[in-house]
Amino acid sequence: SIDIAFDYNLFVFHDVSQSGTDVEGRAAIGRDATFNSYSVGAVSAVNANTTNLVVGRDLSFNSGSVKGSALVGHNVSANSLTVGGSLRTGGNVSVGSSGGTYGGGIVAGGTYSGPSYLNAQTGAGPASLGIDFAAEQTRLTGLSSYWGSLTATGTTTSQWGGVYLSGPNATLNVSDLSASSLTSSW
Numbered sequence: 630s631i632d633i634a635f636d637y638n639l640f641v642f643h644d645v646s647q648s649g650t651d652v653e654g655r656a657a658i659g660r661d662a663t664f665n666s667y668s669v670g671a672v673s674a675v676n677a678n679t680t681n682l683v684v685g686r687d688l689s690f691n692s693g694s695v696k697g698s699a700l701v702g703h704n705v706s707a708n709s710l711t712v713g714g715s716l717r718t719g720g721n722v723s724v725g726s727s728g729g730t731y732g733g734g735i736v737a738g739g740t741y742s743g744p745s746y747l748n749a750q751t752g753a754g755p756a757s758l759g760i761d762f763a764a765e766q767t768r769l770t771g772l773s774s775y776w777g778s779l780t781a782t783g784t785t786t787s788q789w790g791g792v793y794l795s796g797p798n799a800t801l802n803v804s805d806l807s808a809s810s811l812t813s814s815w
Contacts, residue, residue, distance in 0.1 A: 633657075633760055633765050634657075634765060634769060636655060637654065637655045637656060637657045638652050638653060638654030638655060638656065639652040639654070639655075639656040639657070639658075640656075640657050640765075641657070641658050641659060642659040642660075642762055642765075642766045643659055643660050644658070644660045644661045644662070644663075645658045645661075645662045645663070645664075646662075646663040646664075647663075647664055647665075647667055648664070648665040648666055648667065649665070649666045649667070650667060651667060651668035651669070651671040652668075652669055652670075652671070653670070653671045653672040653675070654670065654672065654674075654675055654681075655669070655670065655675065655679075655680075655681045655682070656669050656681070656682050656683070657682075657683040657684075657760055657762075658683070658684045658685060659685045659762035659766075660685050660686045661684070661685075661686045661687045661688070661689075662684045662687075662688050662689070662690075663688075663689045663690075664688075664689070664690045664691070664693055665690075665691045665692060665693070666691075666692045666693055667690070667692075667693040668693050668694050668695075668696075669681055669682045669693075669694070669695045669696065669699075670682075670695060670696030670697055670713075671696070675696050675697065676697065677696050677697050677713050677714070678697065678714070679697050679698070679714075680697060680698045680699070680700050680714070680759075681695060681696055681697035681698065681699070682695045682697075682698075682699040682700070683699075683700050683701075683758055683759070683760055684699070684700070684701045684702065685702045685758060685760075685762055686701075686702050686703045687701070687703045687704045687705070687706075687720075688701045688704070688705045688706070688707070688718075689705075689706045689707075690705070690706070690707045690708075690710050691707070691708050691709065691710075691725075692708065692709040692710070693709075693710060693711070694710070694711040694712070694713075695710070695711070695712045695713065695714075695716075696713050697713050697714045698712065698713070698714030698715045698716070698717065698733060699712055699714075699715075699716045699717070700717050700718075700758060700759075701716070701717070701718040701719070701720070702718070702719050702720075702755070702758055703718065703719055703720040704718065704720035704721045704722070704723075704739070705718050705720070705721070705722045705723070705737075706723045706725075707722070707723070707724050707725065707729060708724065708725030708726075708727050708728075708729070709725070709727040709728070709729050710724075710729035710731075711729055711730045711731075712729070712730070712731045712732060712733070713732045713733075714732055714733040715731065715732070715733030715734050715735070715736060716731050716733075716734075716735045716736070717735075717736045717753075718736070718737050718738060718739075719738040719739075719755030720737070720738055720739045720755075721737060721739035721740045721741070721742075722735055722737040722739075722740070722741045722742070722743070722749065723741075723742045723743060724741075724742070724743025724744060724747060725743070726744070728743065728744040728746070728747060729747075731747060731748065734747075734748035734749065734750065735747055735748065735749040735750065736749075736750050736753045737749065737750070737751045737752075737753065738751075738752070738753055738755050739751065739752075776803075779803045780803065781803050781804055781805045782796050782797065782798060782801075782802050782803050782804075783795055783796025783797070783798075783802035783803060783804040784796070784804065785804045785805060785806055785807075785810065787810045787813065787814065790814055790815045791814055791815075792806070792810050792811060792814045794806070
């Protein structure tokens with residue numbers, strides 16, 4: 630798809646570290662991801678038969694869940710993780726003593742260490758991520774620059790804890806929106 634990032638609720642080019650929260654849809658992380666007490670694909674509308682978590686390099690996941698499958702470019706360290714589908718990685722997998730559940734099993738390109746009751750296969754080779762993060766960053770940065778160069782035709786008003794956009798055109802309006810107006814809204 631030409632709009633790869635459109636398919637994800639969380640699309641990050643670099644590292645991510647999050648605790649005690651969730652992403653209700655799919656997530657794609659360009660480099661390393663560290664999650665603690667976290668959930669990916671938390672809403673019923675997310676398709677449990679797709680890959681809903683893609684991590685470009687290493688994944689550390691302590692306590693949480695992934696609805697559907699997870700695909701990781703390099704190594705995985707997990708404990709008390711529930712993956713509805715499979716966990717597939719191009720590197721090594723280390724699962725802590727609290728284990729977890731992996732509905733479609735674990736497929737590691739390298740080694741596996743963890744509880745013997747988990748269905749783990751090794752030596753499967755590197756996982757293809759299906760996302761070229763560098764190309765997508767270049768494309769989205771170009772789009773952002775283009776949109777940023779457009780002349781504002783609409784107005785932005787901050788009031789009653791909200792940010793309101795209005796404009797005269799029925800099909801396209803351009804508004805200047807500051808970060809401060811978003812951080813002060815609720």
